[in-house]
Amino acid sequence: MAGPTLALYRRYRPESFADVIGQEHVTDPLRQALRTGRVNHAYLFSGPRGCGKTTSARILARCLNCAGPDGTAQGPTDTPCGVCPSCVELARGGPGSLDVVEIDAASHGGVDDARELRERATFAPARDRYKVFVVDEAHMVSPQGFNALLKLVEEPPEHVMFVFATTEPDKVLGTIRSRTHHYPFHLVPPEALLRYLETLCEAEGVPVGKGVLPLVVRAGGGSVRDSLSVLDQLIAGADDGGVDYERAISLLGYTHASLLDDVVDALAAGDGGSVFRVVDRVVESGHDPRRFVEDLLERLRDLVVVRAVGEGARAVLRAVPDDQLTRMRRQADSLGAAELSRAADVANAALTEMVGATSPRLHLELLCARLLLPVADAGERGLGARLDRLERRLGVPATGPAGVRLAPAPAA
Ligand SMILES: Nc1ncnc2c1ncn2[C@@H]1O[C@H](COP(=O)(O)OP(=O)(O)OP(=O)(O)O)[C@@H](O)[C@H]1O
Ligand SMILES: [Mg+2]
Ligand SMILES: [Zn+2]
Known part of the structure; x- marks a missing residue:
């Protein structure tokens, strides 16, 4: 041996x-x-x-x-x-x-x-x-x-x-x-790390599934050594087919991108039943609800970016695979800028509340309820979100790339 x-x-x-x-x-x-x-x-x-x-x-x-x-x-x-x-x-x-x-x-x-x-x-x-x-x-x-x-x-x-x-x-x-x-010395930027890991996998002759290396980069948190250790572990557990996404996700404990897609799509459609079914799947599959909210928050952030920079999103979110980016563009458009930004705030607040909470599932469900109900939020963000929704229903095109429309331009 x-x-x-x-x-x-x-x-x-x-x-x-x-x-x-x-x-x-x-x-x-x-x-x-x-x-x-x-x-x-x-x-x-x-x-x-x-x-x-x-x-x-x-x-x-x-x-x-x-x-x-x-x-x-x-x-x-x-x-x-x-x-x-x-x-x-x-x-x-x-x-x-x-x-x-x-x-x-x-x-x-x-x-x-x-x-x-x-x-x-x-x-x-x-x-x-x-x-x-x-x-x-x-x-x-x-x-x-x-x-x-x-x-x-x-x-x-x-x-x-x-x-x-x-x-x-x-x-x-x-x-x-x-x-x-x-x-x-600084933490190494994700882009450089990603490229490095790619050349390394090539040199090692290990095939790596789509979306795996961005997970490794994320888990490594900018430390080259930590990233290499994570990759090492994934390679050690890989079969002849190489390192695949499913295994990486479950080993590293990240939320599967498809779960995030499902919950965001359901939110955009205002489909409460589907949202809570995702919560069920999260808990049933042994995911930590807190981790899920963290990952959801990260996704919402990415969507805010996609929505704000439009065509330029490719350059900003370099680690996101193409098909994923296409889905995210659709999600960003259907949620709208105000709703996205409000959702990110709500998720962020929920995350803070979940620290040390005895029933993280409960907090996750309450979060989903709030996300589904922009009406509950009487502030400017809630109003903006409602306006976004109305306009979407009426088929009114967004007014600007970031969908900013609440504040009228000051008179010159
Ligand atoms: N900038 C880098 N470029 C390429 N590889 C790196 C880089 N930084 C670290 N590594 C990899 O990580 C390993 C550990 O790096 P190194 O020992 O230089 O870290 P360090 O900064 O001294 O960390 P510590 O503070 O833990 O001592 C190296 O053997 C190398 O494989
Ligand atoms: Mg050292
Ligand atoms: Zn010499």
Whole structure:
């Protein structure tokens, strides 16, 4: 039997800046600095979990010490050659280099560890250009630890480089932080993540059903590592046909798009019976009502967008498959802008009420009742929704792309 396979996020850990996705605001200026030889002695990489800090710290170390394919490079590069001894040692799965010291401050953040580091920094590099210290999880360095490092970071020997990586830059001693060039990493935008996952599935030769990757992106919440872990799990449970939507939905606990279609269609038609039948299906199939309302709210938001931007919706909702978008266009038109916006407000309020509620099903049913009854809402939104409905019945075309018609234009 084959042993456990290495996790996707480890097999695909980028080895050069060009492969790091969604962080161009960081990698572009860093590469520029490397190309032009304007390197600093200390860097601080901050940002949310799993978006490339440790990976980039290692890449930076690789760039700093690359000797070039013929071993004659005079200075750092923005693209590690991949073949010199340093590059090979620092590659994925490589043994690591004597001149690049990675310290996990979560377990080695004490004052003794800092003193030891200080000691090691006094020695010249064993072979390469720099002695690079990657201090990972730098917020875990103790205050005494930071103080022990202070002098070294303030006046480092020519050959010493620091890269601090942390999710909490505020916990890095200010006097140290101000000696660094600070590069804040961000969550990776859905679009970039989606494209990345697509190329990865292709490389893995795994067929993935329509609509699956957007779910993965959503579940990953902008963290590349989390997204890859979710994808890994889906791939692990896939049969020869690949990863299909039904399985992904039930594993990740999201509401099936068809349930959302059904409830929105029923709302648009004012068909209470169908709305409550969907509620039944949600509960019977073991869905969490709260999750359902969350997903419904997200759908309503998408519909608001579709309604507001019209033809441009394709560009905004890139992760939505074509046939789904067509259905959503129809839904947005039949509900109308005012009703959509009111429904989103009502769903949002219900979601807040559902926190810790003992009977989430009851709250879901009450929500549906309110959604079905714009009349119950005497405010401007309720009126707008009723007007929308009347106009639809009379076949009056919408007045503007967003259906805004309550406020008359001020006289010029
Ligand atoms: N920007 C990115 N581009 C491509 N892959 C990435 C990116 N960010 C993270 N990954 C993937 O996720 C894995 C973990 O990334 P990394 O260790 O760099 O995260 P981190 O920012 O240091 O997170 P943490 O705060 O949890 O330490 C990498 O091995 C890689 O596969
Ligand atoms: Mg890290
Ligand atoms: Zn090299």
